[in-house]
Amino acid sequence: MIVTTQKPLDEVLDFISPYTSILIAGCDGCTQPPRGLREAKTLSQLLELAGKLRHKDFNFKATTVAKQCDNYLAASILKPQINDAEAALSLACGIGVQTLAEVFPELPVFPAQNTHFMGAEEREAGALEERCAGCGDCLLALTGGICPVARCSKGLLSGACGGSKEGKCELSPDRDCAWCLIYEQLKKQDKLHLLKESRPPRDYQLSGWRITT
């Protein structure tokens, strides 16, 4: 899932203060926690309250899109609702914001979220952690299903750096050392020989910026 956090409300208020009629578009897609209809409504209520304190009457319309990063979906769902909106506030990740900007080129589109990374939620701990760096050259088959590109602070591809201390990273001691995790995992699977395999340097061209389907 794409991990986002809410932008502080005063920042959002700065974006929208020149406008009165604003569309708030949630996204039911891969953000965690989901920023769907409830989040859109809550944001509209909070901004309305903030507006009142600042003697400004906003007119919000809260709605949601199944996947805001799909330009066809975004256009077909939002076009009929956009009517007299002077600006749009997107609760999606950065991709969703850009899709809206592309679909509605005349309309100023503002982000209500900060987008962080592709990750997973450890719900009991209430934490979200990066899991995939989108490198385009997946090596999880060799590393016991644990990605060193995303989870090793130094992004090392061939083993721990020597700074690993009791399973933790030397750069951020509260963070697990990815290579320790990989070692333990491979040990459980009796596949430690994988660590001895030499592998070629990563092909950075693979991460790319455009793929034709």
Added chain:
Amino acid sequence: MSESATHDVVAVKQNEDYCSSCSICSSLCPYEALKKDTETGKIVLDIAKCQVCGLCYSNCPAKVIDILYYDLDSLIKYLERAKQEYASDTLVIMCRGSAPDITGVEKLFGISKFIPLLVPCVGRIPDEIYFNALLMGIKKINILACDEDYCRYERGSSVTGRKIIALNLLLDQLGYGQEAITLKRHSLKVQVDANLCIACGNCVFYCPYDAAKLESPGGINFDLAACRGCGLCVAMCPAIALELENWEKERISLVINQLSSEMKPPKILVFRCQWAVFPSLNGEPSPNVCFIDLPCAARVDKFHILEALQKGIDGVLIAACSEDDCKQERASGKAQHSIAALSERLGQIGLQDRLHFCTVSPRYPEELDNELAQFSQK
């Protein structure tokens, strides 16, 4: 022990002089608050464990227990008043946990007019109430209890079931017929609007009872036998696809709307868990403070808090049970977390003082008043 020492008023007291140590109360108490002391052989009340369900009060043969809420006197006074007010000879005693709205109750029992008596758990009603009601000229007594495994006080519903069988046998001999008292069971559960569901799985994570199941393909499914109606999933659903019977969003919105127009400033709205605070039978007339009772603090919806503030309510107080006292598998802790997140957001626009979450218990009746007094000052 030290906890109770800080409270002047407690809701349950045991008059040791009359106690014959028969142990009926300790065998019924779901919380081990009443226990036989192994050395002295006497029954000892540990108020810190008590959840004020009232099972000991209604079942003590020696009437040793004094209880602050819904005791015999106040129940009789209420019945006398309510009989006039509702002009009916049918009484319906309902557990707050399972009672639908008026039309729902009428449908359940096939009646058209009735005297309502809402209590937290029907297990706390002493036998004398049934006799007094019949003497007062009430012809028919209906009891609405929760499904047995749904009872928030574990044994309240099943004990009542057995008691009613015995009472009916007795009343039959006295000529009141075999079914002077009717008992029905009902529980309020979650409802899904499949058209709105986005299959995100939030309810699966939050449900304390593992009632929510998300399958792919297949979408969300609730095991209604397992659902115990806390409403946590409803408050957490990002797609607003869930409802809890009797606490539908629209219904609560209407109440907020009505209350906010009736109240006088400073207006304070209290969302209270119905197991944390027991409402008075006499109503709670105050022009500044209004209450909305919820099945658990977990049902408190961000949406409704903000709506109240928008409608001109000056402050919103959430009165919940502590996590340890929570009758819904510690769901109140999740509620506290989500309220804290909303508080932070309100802080960003300068309204941090308008929302307060507090934990109270019916065993110390003054707690809520103190919290309210503090909050009003702000």
